[in-house]
Amino acid sequence: MPDLPERKVGIVACSGEELAEGTVARLAALKVLNELRPRDTVTICLPLFLAGGAGDRAFARVHPTITVDGCDLRCAARATEMYSSKPAASLVVNELVAEQGLNKPEGRRRLNEAGQRTVELTADRLAALVDKALGKEGSAPSADQTSDASAAHRTSEATCSCGSGVPVTKLEIGGQSVELVALPLIFQKFRGADRSLDEPTARELFETVKIYSAVPPEAEAAYREAVLRAYAAYCQSEK
Numbered sequence: 001m002p003d004l005p006e007r008k009v010g011i012v013a014c015s016g017e018e019l020a021e022g023t024v025a026r027l028a029a030l031k032v033l034n035e036l037r038p039r040d041t042v043t044i045c046l047p048l049f050l051a052g053g054a055g056d057r058a059f060a061r062v063h064p065t066i067t068v069d070g071c072d073l074r075c076a077a078r079a080t081e082m083y084s085s086k087p088a089a090s091l092v093v094n095e096l097v098a099e100q101g102l103n104k105p106e107g108r109r110r111l112n113e114a115g116q117r118t119v120e121l122t123a124d125r126l127a128a129l130v131d132k133a134l135g136k137e138g139s140a141p142s143a144d145q146t147s148d149a150s151a152a153h154r155t156s157e158a159t160c161s162c163g164s165g166v167p168v169t170k171l172e173i174g175g176q177s178v179e180l181v182a183l184p185l186i187f188q189k190f191r192g193a194d195r196s197l198d199e200p201t202a203r204e205l206f207e208t209v210k211i212y213s214a215v216p217p218e219a220e221a222a223y224r225e226a227v228l229r230a231y232a233a234y235c236q237s238e239k
Contacts, residue, residue, distance in 0.1 A: 010044040010065040020105040021070030021093040028122035036127040064088035064133040089129040
């Protein structure tokens with residue numbers, strides 16, 4: 001596998017403003033990003049994600065994501081699955097309210113007491129899901145992590161997945177410009193192993209590309225040809 005950036009969880013929060021539950025979702029996400037798990041999470045901007053933000057979509061294909069929606073429409077969860085991959089976990093605020101028997105949150109700009117309580121509960125549940133996605137479930141934060149979280153709360157803002165460091169490459173395939181994730185890192189890995197482009201290597205290379213980028217079955221031959229051509233050009237440029 002290519003050496004990708006440090007594994008983190010991308011949090012995609014509801015952007016709706018017509019319901020108090022949407023405000024709860026965003027505030028809970030910010031609490032996790034800034035206070036509870038600042039070293040393990042980045043934010044994914046839902047409007048930018050929908051508009052085709054390459055960095056956000058690339059991140060979501062490679063790293064686990066958790067969505068936080070305000071209502072049953074599940075806009076964040078549906079968009080993430082449609083444009084990248086199925087979220088590792090999803091939370092819906094109004095379902096959590098019903099499950100815990102809480103009073104309904106009120107106030108889109110300034111939450112009532114029930115809304116504030118729901119933010120705390122949602123943030124705690126979200127932090128637990130982050131730990132599970134990273135395989136840290138059940139492990140208590142170390143003193144260093146606690147100190148880092150406190151410092152992050154005082155001085156920093158949430159990190160955005162736009163700067164995730166996952167490269168996106170555009171190739172012309174079948175007359176269309178197609179984005180493939182992590183291609184330079186995959187090429188570098190195979191080139192570093194000094195592997196000639198025989199059939200077994202070509203097969204393994206393309207299978208690795210398919211791990212990080214969706215390839216339509218009907219276009220697989222065209223994708224394979226384009227990837228191998230790009231790899232040959234990469235090897236030539238490295239001589």
